[in-house]
Amino acid sequence: MIPKDIEAYALAHTTDDSPVIQDLIKAAEQELEHIDMLSGRQVGRLLSILITISGAKRVLEVGTFAGYSALTMAEALPEEGELFTCEYNERYEEIARKFFNKSEHGSKITLVMGKALETIPTIPGNFDLIFLDADKINYPDYYELLLPRLNRGGIMAIDNMLWGGEVTDPGTDKARAIDRVNKQVAEDPSVEQVLLTVRDGITLVRKK
Numbered sequence: 001m002i003p004k005d006i007e008a009y010a011l012a013h014t015t016d017d018s019p020v021i022q023d024l025i026k027a028a029e030q031e032l033e034h035i036d037m038l039s040g041r042q043v044g045r046l047l048s049i050l051i052t053i054s055g056a057k058r059v060l061e062v063g064t065f066a067g068y069s070a071l072t073m074a075e076a077l078p079e080e081g082e083l084f085t086c087e088y089n090e091r092y093e094e095i096a097r098k099f100f101n102k103s104e105h106g107s108k109i110t111l112v113m114g115k116a117l118e119t120i121p122t123i124p125g126n127f128d129l130i131f132l133d134a135d136k137i138n139y140p141d142y143y144e145l146l147l148p149r150l151n152r153g154g155i156m157a158i159d160n161m162l163w164g165g166e167v168t169d170p171g172t173d174k175a176r177a178i179d180r181v182n183k184q185v186a187e188d189p190s191v192e193q194v195l196l197t198v199r200d201g202i203t204l205v206r207k208k
């Protein structure tokens with residue numbers, strides 16, 4: 001949605017990924033299709049800065065893919081920090097685990113395999129930050145499931161909330177699901193939120 005030259009300029013002025021994460025991206029580009037699922041440096045750095053300034057120690061991610069955002073967030077967590085990330089595709093699991101093992105921050109990460117709506121209830125405790133970036137059709141259900149797991153003052157970041165602009169006139173099931181969760185968040189008195197027009201739209205929800 002952002003003109004390509006502006007996007008390139010913004011990226012040129014955004015902190016680089018670590019060498020391990022740059023290798024992860026190269027491996028994902030070579031070995032996987034759907035590489036556009038990887039959230040990228042603007043979203044990654046935003047999450048990293050949110051973790052640093054909020055002092056978050058427990059993070060939950062829904063949607064690992066090759067592990068890009070999980071490892072970016074793990075790098076920002078303190079030594080005793082913990083990150084759980086949910087994925088159900090074993091091909092993606094293989095790449096993610098390989099790079100978690102290569103990184104000194106990988107020991108903070110627990111990769112939870114299976115359908116996330118079923119595995120999330122098996123993960124213990126509450127979270128300071130939650131990053132929702134999985135199957136869009138289930139976003140309304142994820143929001144209901146995840147909000148009680150967010151600590152007061154905690155942040156839920158939800159990716160793809162503009163769905164390429166389709167949300168303004170939703171004509172597909174995914175666009176309708178995302179529009180529904182946008183309304184769910186906007187009408188929820190227990191949170192404050194901002195929908196940022198970064199990349200494909202990322203909403204930051206803070207639990208009051």
Ligand SMILES: C[S@@+](CC[C@H](N)C(=O)[O-])C[C@H]1O[C@@H](n2cnc3c(N)ncnc32)[C@H](O)[C@@H]1O
Binds near residue numbers: 039040088114134
């Ligand atoms: C957009 S990608 C995640 C990208 C990742 N957060 C990043 O920034 O690199 C979404 C991921 O969610 C996974 N996924 C989709 N539906 C799922 C489900 N029901 N349970 C677990 N994982 C799911 C997909 O396999 C895919 O890897």
